[in-house]
Amino acid sequence: MVGIATRDMAASLAFYRLLGLPLPEGQPLEPHVELDLGGVYLCWDSIELLREVYQGWEEPRGHRIELAFECSSPDEVDQLYERVVSGGYEGHREPWDAFWGQRYAVLRDPDGNLISLYAAM
Known part of the structure; x- marks a missing residue:
């Protein structure tokens, strides 16, 4: 699983749809969204969810993955x-x-x- 932390779920999902990922509509308010790419999952998590799950989590700065x-x-x-x-x-x-x-x-x-x-x- 590869996770993407996002401040704006709707904007992030719309961006990745433009790149051709088959993300279903109707999930812009969900705190967690998953896409199965044939056994490898690409996931989006809201900042709020990450802070809840990983207490003390701070939003990273800079380029981390590509x-x-x-x-x-x-x-x-x-x-x-x-x-x-x-x-x-x-x-x-x-x-x-x-x-x-x-x-x-x-x-x-x-x-x-x-x-x-x-x-x-």
Whole structure:
């Protein structure tokens, strides 16, 4: 299981839906949301829930983990980046041709996590 701490469940779920994750609608007020990705769960927990479960928990600062989404082509990296940014979310680094042979871009989710998009060139 990979957990994402979120200040705004609705905004976070909407962001990840734009990236293509099949998250069901109707969960924006839930304190915990799970998505089974074939035996690996991606989960979202509200800050309030985390503080209740892990007494004394403090919200972390800075980049801690990265999620990367593989795209089918370099053009899809560009299109997905533009769709998410046009949806009102923040881009961190516009698409570029990386020296390691991939088209690459980096977004920020609503909680400041860096999310990569990539495709083989």
